[in-house]
Amino acid sequence: MLKVTNLRKVFDRIIAVDSVSLEVKRGEVFGLLGPNGAGKTTTIRMILNIIQPDSGTVTFNGLPFREETWNIVGFLPEERGLYRKSKLINTILYFATLKGMSERAAKPVAMKWLERFSLVDSAHRKVEELSKGNQQKVQFIISILHRPQLLILDEPFSGLDPVNQILLKDILLELRQQNTAIIFSTHQMDQAEKLSDSICLINKGRVVVEGSVADVKKRYGKNSVHLEYEGDGSFLGALPYVRRADVYQNYAELELSDMSQTRDLLTGLDGKLSLRKFEIVEPSLHSIFLNVVGTPGSAAAQPRKATA
Amino acid sequence: MNKKLAVAKWEFMEKIKTKAFLISLILTPIIMVAFGVLPSLLAMKPDESSVVIGIIDESRAIATSLAQKVDEKYRLPDGQPNYMIRELFDGTSADELKTLGNRMIANDEIEGYFYIPATVFDSGMVEYRAENVGNFRTQERFSRTIEEIVIEWRAKKEGYDPLLLRRLMANIDVRSIKVTGEGEEKESGFLETFFSAYVIIMMLMFLVLTSGQLLIRSVVEEKSNRLIEVLISSCSARDLMVGKIIGLSGLGIVQVTLWAVIAFVISAKFNASIFQLDIFLIALIYFFLGYLLYAAIFVAAGSPATTEQEAQQLTGYVTLLLVFPIVLAMPVMQNPDSTLVKVLSFIPVLTPAFMVMRMPIQMPELWEFLATIALLIVSVLGMMWVAGKIFRTAILVYGKRPTISELIRWLRAA
Numbered sequence: 001m002l003k004v005t006n007l008r009k010v011f012d013r014i015i016a017v018d019s020v021s022l023e024v025k026r027g028e029v030f031g032l033l034g035p036n037g038a039g040k041t042t043t044i045r046m047i048l049n050i051i052q053p054d055s056g057t058v059t060f061n062g063l064p065f066r067e068e069t070w071n072i073v074g075f076l077p078e079e080r081g082l083y084r085k086s087k088l089i090n091t092i093l094y095f096a097t098l099k100g101m102s103e104r105a106a107k108p109v110a111m112k113w114l115e116r117f118s119l120v121d122s123a124h125r126k127v128e129e130l131s132k133g134n135q136q137k138v139q140f141i142i143s144i145l146h147r148p149q150l151l152i153l154d155e156p157f158s159g160l161d162p163v164n165q166i167l168l169k170d171i172l173l174e175l176r177q178q179n180t181a182i183i184f185s186t187h188q189m190d191q192a193e194k195l196s197d198s199i200c201l202i203n204k205g206r207v208v209v210e211g212s213v214a215d216v217k218k219r220y221g222k223n224s225v226h227l228e229y230e231g232d233g234s235f236l237g238a239l240p241y242v243r244r245a246d247v248y249q250n251y252a253e254l255e256l257s258d259m260s261q262t263r264d265l266l267t268g269l270d271g272k273l274s275l276r277k278f279e280i281v282e283p284s285l286h287s288i289f290l291n292v293v294g295t296p297g298s299a300a301a302q303p304r305k306a307t308a
Numbered sequence: 309m310n311k312k313l314a315v316a317k318w319e320f321m322e323k324i325k326t327k328a329f330l331i332s333l334i335l336t337p338i339i340m341v342a343f344g345v346l347p348s349l350l351a352m353k354p355d356e357s358s359v360v361i362g363i364i365d366e367s368r369a370i371a372t373s374l375a376q377k378v379d380e381k382y383r384l385p386d387g388q389p390n391y392m393i394r395e396l397f398d399g400t401s402a403d404e405l406k407t408l409g410n411r412m413i414a415n416d417e418i419e420g421y422f423y424i425p426a427t428v429f430d431s432g433m434v435e436y437r438a439e440n441v442g443n444f445r446t447q448e449r450f451s452r453t454i455e456e457i458v459i460e461w462r463a464k465k466e467g468y469d470p471l472l473l474r475r476l477m478a479n480i481d482v483r484s485i486k487v488t489g490e491g492e493e494k495e496s497g498f499l500e501t502f503f504s505a506y507v508i509i510m511m512l513m514f515l516v517l518t519s520g521q522l523l524i525r526s527v528v529e530e531k532s533n534r535l536i537e538v539l540i541s542s543c544s545a546r547d548l549m550v551g552k553i554i555g556l557s558g559l560g561i562v563q564v565t566l567w568a569v570i571a572f573v574i575s576a577k578f579n580a581s582i583f584q585l586d587i588f589l590i591a592l593i594y595f596f597l598g599y600l601l602y603a604a605i606f607v608a609a610g611s612p613a614t615t616e617q618e619a620q621q622l623t624g625y626v627t628l629l630l631v632f633p634i635v636l637a638m639p640v641m642q643n644p645d646s647t648l649v650k651v652l653s654f655i656p657v658l659t660p661a662f663m664v665m666r667m668p669i670q671m672p673e674l675w676e677f678l679a680t681i682a683l684l685i686v687s688v689l690g691m692m693w694v695a696g697k698i699f700r701t702a703i704l705v706y707g708k709r710p711t712i713s714e715l716i717r718w719l720r721a722a
Contacts, residue, residue: 045537048541049541050537050540050541050704051704070541070542070543070544073541075537075538075541076538077534077537077538079534080533080534081532081533081534081535082533082535083322083529083533083535084533085322085326086322090321090322094314094318095538095542097310097311097314098311098314098315098539098542098543099542100310100311139538142538143538
């Protein structure tokens with residue numbers, strides 16, 4: 001469906017996106033991950049033809065962006081907003097007509113979605129009378145009403161309560177079933193891990209990790225240990241064979257430099273913590289993310305300058 | 309084309325329903341009528357009952373004929389005399405009489421009084437005292453009548469016949485008759501020429517202001533709620549811009565048409581024929597082209613704005629451009645054929661206003677029409693191109709306002 005090749009964009013000598021390539025098939029959920037300012041939004045904007053890349057190509061079903069492409073993509077931007085003074089249903093229908101639908105065809109579909117999101121009673125109310133979360137649902141409806149082949153969602157889950165997060169997740173999986181290609185960006189790694197078929201992790205404008213979730217995890221190997229315990233775990237990060245430690249109150253995720261050292265770890269803990277659980281697992285996307293992106297202040301977290 | 313129309317329809321339908329639009333639609337003509345017509349209507353309103361005016365006539369030669377003349381000339385609508393003259397002079401000193409007169413004013417016995425000193429025929433000085441000295445009508449009527457009497461008296465003294473003198477001094481009435489290009493005569497008052505040009509320019513101004521401001525507002529709104537990103541992932545920036553211009557122009561046209569109808573009804577009531585058809589049709593061409601030019605300027609100037617205040621400021625500058633020709637209207641009307649006016653007619657932002665103003669007064673030559681229209685079309689196309697470029701980039705600029713050099717870079721960008 002979507003094929004992005006060697007995309008590059010420079011703003012004021014800062015390289016926002018550099019040789020980004022990715023491919024999304026229909027019926028696939030694609031997680032676009034990365035820290036703030038990594039270049040996710042810029043990449044999305046170039047895919048949607050909102051801004052022009054300095055170099056690289058974007059094709060849809062093998063063709064470059066054309067007049068018709070506008071009608072087969074749907075987009076939910078990260079920062080939300082609607083026409084505050086307009087009626088819900090009118091707003092939805094306006095965007096449907098911009099996507100090439102007739103109002104007559106769009107209306108029943110709009111009502112169906114409003115019903116699904118329990119907003120049917122508000123159809124003729126003004127947007128400003130709705131809560132933020134409900135406005136976000138309206139924007140989501142706008143992005144999917146015309147049944148796009150490619151749906152791009154920038155941080156779709158932020159701002160939704162748990163009930164609506166589940167509703168949104170269910171709908172995304174339905175759309176996937178109906179052969180929609182879905183790209184979504186997020187900071188919530190557990191979300192991405194549960195939903196995505198493939199992921200792409202961008203940092204400082206470059207793709208650092210990509211592939212199917214299973215592949216990525218396999219590539220990063222089984223070098224993670226999850227602990228549940230009682231006691232003070234603050235010493236864990238200082239152990240010699242622990243490469244990185246993510247320590248919470250009664251829980252810790254450790255990454256070892258070598259898996260053969262699990263035995264050393266276990267003996268090292270003896271007498272210091274009362275263990276409830278000791279588990280050798282695949283790394284979570286979360287830990288892969290931290291691994292690749294680095295901790296705040298580390299060299300990996302500084303923006304790169306273009307040497308032009 | 310479909311998407312342009314969808315944008316146009318949305319902008320038109322959503323804005324026409326707003327209270328702000330309805331208020332401006334109704335309130336503006338009311339305010340304009342109130343400002344333009346009410347004061348003169350009030351000033352022209354006749355008195356409802358006779359007004360008593362006192363006279364202290366030390367010269368002993370004026371009061372009687374003044375009373376007679378005023379009685380002849382000024383009547384109330386019901387036929388009663390407008391003014392009652394009360395002679396206050398009784399031989400006592402002027403100071404005592406003035407004290408008396410002032411007391412009578414305070415007691416509402418008289419509206420006011422004229423003090424005519426004995427020396428009036430030499431000095432020509434007369435005093436008027438009243439509670440309300442702002443009543444120009446009474447003052448003007450009496451002073452003119454007293455002047456007549458004084459002049460007659462002086463003439464008689466010098467041995468002239470007052471009647472002869474009045475005939476000699478009769479006013480000249482100028483009837484202005486316009487000679488058209490074909491040499492035909494056509495009676496035309498100043499009002500007619502004045503209005504036909506002025507009304508069209510004022511309409512252009514209102515149309516541009518209404519639509520231009522709405523356009524900038526809607527762009528600023530879409531920038532601040534980020535809907536702009538959804539919009540331009542649904543249609544091209546050009547479709548969006550053109551759609552907005554069409555929709556909001558429709559709104560402006562509704563407004564201006566309604567006002568034009570009101571103006572037409574009022575003018576028909578006063579029997580003033582405002583429009584001549586041929587002029588009107590040519591004016592429409594200038595109107596249309598001028599509108600497109602200003603709309604493009606509005607887009608170019610306004611789309612980089614990121615806040616309502618900035619938008620207001622930018623609109624302010626463009627408004628100055630619009631007001632400029634109206635400030636120059638008077639000199640143009642007095643001298644439509646001067647070289648300066650001809651040259652200024654070729655500056656695109658001034659062309660519509662200047663040509664429309666010149667036409668009813670003195671038809672410009674054919675080559676001037678063709679040249680200015682051609683130049684205007686070229687500048688409309690050029691300005692639209694510039695506006696489109698700026699719009700394309702500016703709609704994605706949120707944070708700070710772009711600098712001039714950035715704007716130039718946008719123009720160069722593909």
